[in-house]
Amino acid sequence: DTGVSQDPRHKITKRGQNVTFRCDPISEHNRLYWYRQTLGQGPEFLTYFQNEAQLEKSRLLSDRFSAERPKGSFSTLEIQRTEQGDSAMYLCASRGQGYGYTFGSGTRLTVV
Amino acid sequence: AQTVTQSQPEMSVQEAETVTLSCTYDTSESDYYLFWYKQPPSRQMILVIRQEAYKQQNATENRFSVNFQKAAKSFSLKISDSQLGDAAMYFCAYRSGSGGSNYKLTFGKGTLLTVNP
Numbered sequence: 001d002t003g004v005s006q007d008p009r010h011k012i013t014k015r016g017q018n019v020t021f022r023c024d025p026i027s028e029h030n031r032l033y034w035y036r037q038t039l040g041q042g043p044e045f046l047t048y049f050q051n052e053a054q055l056e057k058s059r060l061l062s063d064r065f066s067a068e069r070p071k072g073s074f075s076t077l078e079i080q081r082t083e084q085g086d087s088a089m090y091l092c093a094s095r096g097q098g099y100g101y102t103f104g105s106g107t108r109l110t111v112v
Numbered sequence: 113a114q115t116v117t118q119s120q121p122e123m124s125v126q127e128a129e130t131v132t133l134s135c136t137y138d139t140s141e142s143d144y145y146l147f148w149y150k151q152p153p154s155r156q157m158i159l160v161i162r163q164e165a166y167k168q169q170n171a172t173e174n175r176f177s178v179n180f181q182k183a184a185k186s187f188s189l190k191i192s193d194s195q196l197g198d199a200a201m202y203f204c205a206y207r208s209g210s211g212g213s214n215y216k217l218t219f220g221k222g223t224l225l226t227v228n229p
Contacts, residue, residue, distance in 0.1 A: 033216060042116075042203050042219030043157075056214050089155065093217075101217065103157035 004104035006092050012110045013082055020078045021107045025094030029102070032075050034067060035091040036060065037106070043091050049075060082111045114139045114206050118220035125194045126228050132179075133189045133223045135204030143209030146180070146187045147217070152200040160202070163187065165209070191225075199227045 005024040013019050025032050030051050035043035046065070048056040051072035061067075064083075069075040079086055089106040115138045125131035137146070148160040163171045163180050170178050175195075179188045191198055204220040207213070 031215070035217075040121075040221065042118075042205075042221050043217070045216045045218070048214045048216055050214075056216070091157070093157070095215070100159065101157075105154060105156045108155075 004092055004094050004102050006090075006104035006107050008107055009105065010108050010110075012112060015084060015111055016081055018078065018080045019082060019109065020076055021090055021109075023075045023077070023092030023094075023104060024073075025075070025092070026096070026102055027073075029094035029096045030072060031095040032069060033093045033095070033101070034075070034077055035093065037089040037091055038087075046077075046090075079109075082109075084111045087111045114141075114144075114208070114218050116204050116206050116218055116220035118204055118223050120223045121221070122224045122226070124226040124228060125191070127194055127196060129194055130190060130192045131194055131225065133191075133202050133204075133225070135187045135189070135220055137185050137187065137204070137206050139185070139206065139208075141208055141210065145207045145209065146178075147205040147207065148176070148178070148187075148189045149203045149205060149219075150198075150200045151203060151222070157203070161189065194227050196227050196229060199225055201225070 007022045032049040034046040037043040049069040064080045067077045089108045091106045092104045093101045095101045117136045144165045146163045149157045161173045175192045177190045201222045203222045205217045
């Protein structure tokens with residue numbers, strides 16, 4: 001297993017467009033987290049999945065954001081009607097039964 | 113809600129010297145975990161060291177060690193014999209021991225460490 005994969009690595013989009021990011025966690029990890037990291041800040045929690053169930057959503061996750069994890073494998077994060085304030089790096093992390101988290105390299109979104 | 117504060121936006125150290133990065137946190141919980149993560153330009157967060165709050169002994173991983181002061185809610189990272197490859201952004205993170213938190217991490221703003229040759 002090569003770790004957590006995120007695709008795309010970079011995304012530039014025009015304001016108002018929809019974008020979708022994908023995260024492929026470590027296959028045996030049933031827990032998956034999405035974080036958002038803006039310039040000069042630490043990652044902030046967005047949402048959490050255990051298997052296919054979305055168990056927690058941060059208030060940062062406005063109604064323009066939706067996340068899914070069908071069949072408890074990969075996850076997608078969609079942002080509708082993007083705004084310049086959505087520009088950030090979106091990080092995915094997965095965790096198995098232990099305490100360890102494995103992070104992906106993130107998707108950097110730029111909204112122009 | 114828990115908060116994590118890193119008061120040093122940037123730090124620099126000479127190669128082979130020792131540097132200490134500071135972190136304080138605020139919580140009302142007694143069961144929690146603290147972490148230091150390294151984020152190099154490749155962007156992937158890499159775990160440096162972890163400390164369980166119930167353990168009095170400070171964690172050590174090779175050249176990395178922590179000074180965990182539970183009463184003061186302080187968790188500093190010491191890097192000994194600094195190497196050029198240590199240059200990165202370092203984040204302090206908190207995780208509740210309660211399953212109700214879904215074990216999500218709360219991060220500080222980070223400290224950018226520069227290592228000078």
